[in-house]
Amino acid sequence: MIDRIRKILIANRGEIAIRIIKTCRKLGIKTVAIYSSADSEAIHVRLADEVYSLGSNPYSYLDIDKIIDIAKKSRADAIHPGYGFLSENAKFAKAVEDIGCIWIGPPWHIINMLESKTMVKKLASSIDIPVVPGTLEATSNIEELKNVVEEIGFPILLKADRGGGGRGIRVIKSIDEFEKIFDIAREEIKTAFGSDKLYVEKYIPKARHIEVQILADRYGAIIALGERECSIQRKYQKVIEEAPSPIVSSDDRKYIYDLAIRFMKSIGYVNAGTIEFIRDEQGKFYLIEVNKRIQVEHPVTEMITGIDIVEQQIMIAEGRELEIRNSIYEFKGHAIEARVYAEDPERLIPSPGTVSWIKFPNIDNIRIDHALAPGIVIPPFYDPMIAKVIALGETREEARKRLIHALSNFKIDGIKTSIPLLLKILTSNEFIKGDIHVEFISKLIGK
Secondary structure (H helix, E strand, C coil), rough: CCCCCEEEEEEECHHHCCCCHHHHHCCCCCEEEEEHHHEEEEEEHCCCCEEEEEECCCCCCCCHHHHHHHHHHHHHEEEEECCCCCCCCCCHHHHHHHCCCCCCCCCCCHHHHHCCHHHHHHHHHCCCCEEECCCCCCCHHHEEEEEEEEHHHHCEEEEEECCCCCCCCCECCCCCHHHHHHHHHHHHHHHHHCCCEEEECCCCCCCEEEEEEEEEECCCEEEECCCCEEEECCCCCEEEEECCCCCCCHHHHHHHHHHHHHHHHHHCCCEEEEEEEECCCCCCEEEEECCCCCCHHHHHHHHHCCCCHHHHHHHHHHHHCCCCCEEECCCCCCCCCCCCCCCCCCCCEEEEEEECEEEEECCCCCEEEEECCCCECCCCCCCCCCEEEEEEEEEHHHHHHHHHHHHHHHHHHHHHHHHHHHHHHCCHHHHCCCCCCHHHHHHHCCC
8 A cells, every 4th residue: 555645754954855855856745844943944944834943952862752743733744863873763653653653764673673683684684695703692791702902812892782873882902991981981872872782893904894785675576776885984983985985896786785785685774775785805795784874975875876766765665566676676877975074174073153255166967965055054963964975977987076066165254163273185196096994084184
């Protein structure tokens, strides 16, 4: 049965809320925006068909009861959570389904199963998909991890079992450091994620972060929309992404697509999702986690495939079958995305404030997803990413040069931005050669 969606509440803010509104307009679907008082003049509030205040608390985007109440008042047919905030919260997804609203994402029980990263590793291992050596059970007891640490050897990664966005990850180089940091890390993640369980993995030097975009309908059809290279990171948060990966061969591509599809089929996954892999220096891939939502970097996939992933999410949520039938989708060209942060490029700290003037680059084959305008306040409460600049080229080099040109002509006054750092990365010899890994930025800038 197809449930026609006529109105969507967007449980998010900023550029992703605007991104969803654009697709809804194309499909003739009305939109409901929510906002905290810090966002009362935000662009997504101006563009939506209906708007509802969440109140004065800037973190009210995490208030499930308030959002559910607004969904009822607005008579929204569906809720799209975007990314971040409550997008991978099983309790929220269930609350949406419980009021008869359509959740645009995987079912709540799938989210609940995949919230634990060690559960993902166990599921993968059970069907012979490689995972990074380490623990398959998370714990809050250091003694339970010591035997594994002794077996795999230092250095190791200490990770939060229910963390996200690169938070809760630490490189540990000795047993003394492990004992010293364990309780501190446990308290930090309990505050951030509501769980103090940790696990360990073997640290893989010069690892590359490569992920596969998946779409799955409720009738068992699953497709891989290509891979993305996300190895340019700072503090385990992505900064530049590209598709396809410059290091993945055609044989590698077939291999990791098969692993991703096999994993998603094994759990009955539905809607958009991403399987994340680490590739070591010897070329071996390890599955590390599943993102149960649309990704920040989805535009690079859209640029090389011509597929609107938000539109596909909505159609799947309505109960439609995937119209794309190739299990491995063909792509054309190369796309690179740079995340622009409201950030001091030297001190690498957030730079909130008011945008006094802005000039966007006017260049062919450039897409800019943003929530910017003169007079817009960039508040200090949220992730400082303010825009994504995506360049498409026939080749990686053409896309790289086009992105450099676009960033050089993207001017913002009133706040500092990370554009100088982005240009430094894109013009480095290592990036040009595709010789990149997750420690690339720290080695480039010495921080």
